[in-house]
Amino acid sequence: MIQTKTIANTLKYMTLLIGVFVVLFPPYVVIVNSFKADEEFNTGSTMALPESFFNFDNFKAVFERGGLINGFANTLTIICITLVFNILFGTMVAYVLGRFDFRLKKAIFALYLFATVIPGITTQVATFGIIKSLGLYNTMGAPIVLYIGADVIQIILYLQFIRNIPVDLDENAMVEGASLLRIYRSIIFPLLTPATSTLIILKSISIYNDMYTPYLYMPKQALGVVTTVLMRFQSLNLANWNLISAAILLILLPTVILYFFLQKYIFEGVASGAVK
Amino acid sequence: MFGSMSYLKQKRIIIFTFLLIPVALLLLFTYYPASKLVYFSFTSWDGYSPEKPWVGLDNYREVFLNPDIFGVFAHNFAYFIMGLVQNVIAIYFAVILNTRLRGKNVFRLLLFLPYIMNGVAVAFMFGYVFDTTQGSLNLFLNSIGLTHLSETSWLGTKGLVNYALASTGLWRFMGYNMVIYIASLQAIPSDIYEASKIDGANAWQTFWRITLPNMKPVIQLNLFLTVTGALEVFDLPFVLTKGGPAGASQTYVQRVVETAFAYNNYGLASAMSIILLFFVIFVVGAQQFVLSRGGSSK
Numbered sequence: 001m002i003q004t005k006t007i008a009n010t011l012k013y014m015t016l017l018i019g020v021f022v023v024l025f026p027p028y029v030v031i032v033n034s035f036k037a038d039e040e041f042n043t044g045s046t047m048a049l050p051e052s053f054f055n056f057d058n059f060k061a062v063f064e065r066g067g068l069i070n071g072f073a074n075t076l077t078i079i080c081i082t083l084v085f086n087i088l089f090g091t092m093v094a095y096v097l098g099r100f101d102f103r104l105k106k107a108i109f110a111l112y113l114f115a116t117v118i119p120g121i122t123t124q125v126a127t128f129g130i131i132k133s134l135g136l137y138n139t140m141g142a143p144i145v146l147y148i149g150a151d152v153i154q155i156i157l158y159l160q161f162i163r164n165i166p167v168d169l170d171e172n173a174m175v176e177g178a179s180l181l182r183i184y185r186s187i188i189f190p191l192l193t194p195a196t197s198t199l200i201i202l203k204s205i206s207i208y209n210d211m212y213t214p215y216l217y218m219p220k221q222a223l224g225v226v227t228t229v230l231m232r233f234q235s236l237n238l239a240n241w242n243l244i245s246a247a248i249l250l251i252l253l254p255t256v257i258l259y260f261f262l263q264k265y266i267f268e269g270v271a272s273g274a275v276k
Numbered sequence: 277m278f279g280s281m282s283y284l285k286q287k288r289i290i291i292f293t294f295l296l297i298p299v300a301l302l303l304l305f306t307y308y309p310a311s312k313l314v315y316f317s318f319t320s321w322d323g324y325s326p327e328k329p330w331v332g333l334d335n336y337r338e339v340f341l342n343p344d345i346f347g348v349f350a351h352n353f354a355y356f357i358m359g360l361v362q363n364v365i366a367i368y369f370a371v372i373l374n375t376r377l378r379g380k381n382v383f384r385l386l387l388f389l390p391y392i393m394n395g396v397a398v399a400f401m402f403g404y405v406f407d408t409t410q411g412s413l414n415l416f417l418n419s420i421g422l423t424h425l426s427e428t429s430w431l432g433t434k435g436l437v438n439y440a441l442a443s444t445g446l447w448r449f450m451g452y453n454m455v456i457y458i459a460s461l462q463a464i465p466s467d468i469y470e471a472s473k474i475d476g477a478n479a480w481q482t483f484w485r486i487t488l489p490n491m492k493p494v495i496q497l498n499l500f501l502t503v504t505g506a507l508e509v510f511d512l513p514f515v516l517t518k519g520g521p522a523g524a525s526q527t528y529v530q531r532v533v534e535t536a537f538a539y540n541n542y543g544l545a546s547a548m549s550i551i552l553l554f555f556v557i558f559v560v561g562a563q564q565f566v567l568s569r570g571g572s573s574k
Contacts, residue, residue, distance in 0.1 A: 009377075012372045019387055027401070029412040045415065093295060111299070111303075112302065115306045115307075118310060119553070121529055122553045123310050124549075125316070125536045126546065127305065130305070130309060149301030150301075179286060209395050209396075211511045212510060212514075216537075230397060230400070244400060248397045
C-alpha cells in the first residue's frame with residue numbers, strides 16, 4: 001500500500017517536472033543567448049550558458065535601435081486611458097442594469113451578452129472603414145476606442161459582481177436621503193473594487209499582448225507599441241538571434257514580474273471565467 | 277440640485293446618462309460593423325471606390341465552392357486536435373495538483389506562466405526553438421540520440437508546420453485551462469470523496485465515477501472554447517511563418533485579412549467573415565444547448 005503510494009507520487013512528480021521542463025526550455029534558450037556577444041553566439045552551442053551574465057550589450061542595442069522605450073510609453077498610455085474609461089463605463093452600465101428596471105433593460109442586456117459571442121476579429125474588415133472615417137486611423141485613438149467600445153468583457157464582470165452587493169445598502173442610503181448619483185459613487189463604485197482590480201490586471205495583460213489591433217490601425221513607426229516594435233525589430237535583425245533574444249526578454253519581463261506579484265488575483269480572475 | 281429631485285426622476289436621468297455613451301460605443305463598434313459586413317458581403321466592393329456593385333450570393337458561392345478558400349480550414353484543424361490534447365494534459369495536471377502534494381503552488385505558478393507572456397515574443401521564441409539548423413529543439417533531439425529526427429524542418433514542412441504552430445498554442449494556453457479545471461475541482465464537496473473512500477473505491481474509480489462527472493460542465497465549456505479558438509487563430513502563424521511555406525500554414529482569419537487588405541476584395545472578405553461568424557455563433561449556440569440540458573448537474 002505504502003509502496004504504491006510512493007510509486008504514484010514519484011510518477012506525479014516526474015510528469016510535473018517534464019511539464020515544467022517543457023515550459024521553461026524556450027525561455028531558458030532566450031535568456032542564455034540574450035547575454036552572448038555575436039562571436040560567442042556564432043561559435044558556441046545555442047544551449048550553452050553565456051560567458052558572462054553581465055554582458056548587457058544586446059539589451060543596450062535593443063534600447064538604442066529598437067525604439068523600445070517609445071513602445072513601452074505608447075503601450076502604457078493606451079492601457080491607462082483605456083482602463084479609466086473601462087472602469088467608469090463598466091461600473092455605470094452595471095449599476096443601471098443591475099439595480100433598475102426599465103423598458104429596454106432586457107434588450108440592452110441581450111445586446112451586451114450577444115456581443116461577447118461576436119469575435120472582434122471577424123468584423124475587422126468593416127471596423128476598419130469606421131475607424132478611418134472617424135479620422136482615428138494611425139492615431140492612438142483607434143486602439144483605445146476599440147478596447148473601450150468593442151470589448152464588453154468588463155460589463156459582464158461587473159454585472160456578476162454587483163449581484164453580490166446587497167440592495168439593502170442602496171435602500172438604507174435612500175432612506176437617509178442620498179441621491180442615486182451619490183449611491184453609485186460612495187457605495188456601488190467602492191464595493192466593486194475587487195472586480196476593478198481583476199479587470200485592471202487582466203485587461204492590462206490582454207492589451208499589452210494584443211498584436212493585430214495596433215498592427216492594423218497604427219502602422220506609423222512613432223506609434224509602435226511593444227508588440228509592433230518587437231515585430232519591426234525582428235524583421236530588421238533576422239539573423240541576429242542574440243539581439244532578438246534580448247528584445248524578447250525585455251518584452252516578456254514586465255508581465256512576468258507582474259504575474260509573480262499578483263498571481264493570486266490573476267488566478268482568481270481566470271477561475272471566475274469572466275475573461276477569455 | 278440633483279439630490280432634491282424625486283427618485284423616479286433621478287432614476288430616469290441616471291439610466292439615460294449612464295447608458296448613453298457605453299451603448300453608443302457598443303452599437304458603433306460591434307453592431308454597426310457587423311451589419312455593414314452583411315451588406316459588403318453581397319457586393320464586390322474593393323475597399324475604396326464609391327460604388328459598391330451588388331453581386332447577390334456570388335461571394336458566398338465563391339467561399340464554399342472554391343476549395344482554395346474553404347480548404348484553409350484544414351489548417352485550422354491542427355489547432356483543434358492540439359486543443360484536445362491540451363485539455364487532456366490540463367485535466368491531468370489539475371487533478372494531480374488538487375491532491376496533497378508538496379510544492380503544488382510552485383508547479384501551478386510555473387505551468388501557468390506561458391499564458392501571461394506576450395504572444396508575439398512567444399512566437400519569436402518558438403521561431404528560435406523550431407529553427408532547423410540552430411534551433412534548440414533539434415539540438416536537444418540530437419543530444420538525446422534522436423539524430424534522424426533532429427534534421428526536421430519543423431516550420432518548413434507542409435504537413436508539420438500547422439502542428440508545430442499549434443503545439444506552441446498548447447504550450448501557451450494549457451495552464452489557462454488547468455487553472456479553470458483546478459477551480460472546478462475545488463468546488464467538488466469533499467464529503468463525496470470521503471464517502472467513496474469508506475466504500476473502498478480506488479483512485480482510478482474515484483476519478484472516473486466522481487471527479488470526471490463533476491467536471492463535465494467545465495470540460496464542455498473548455499472544449500467549446502477550443503473549437504472557437506481553433507476557428508479564430510491568427511497571430512501565431514501570422515507572426516511566425518507569414519502563412520508559409522507556400523500558404524501551408526495560412527489560417528482562415530489570415531486569409532480574410534489578406535483578401536481584404538492585400539487584394540482589396542472587401543466583398544469576398546466580408547462574406548468569409550460572415551461565414552466564420554455563423555460558425556462561431558453555431559458553436560456557442562450548441563454550447564448553450566448542451567450546457568442547459570446538463571444544467572441540473574451544474
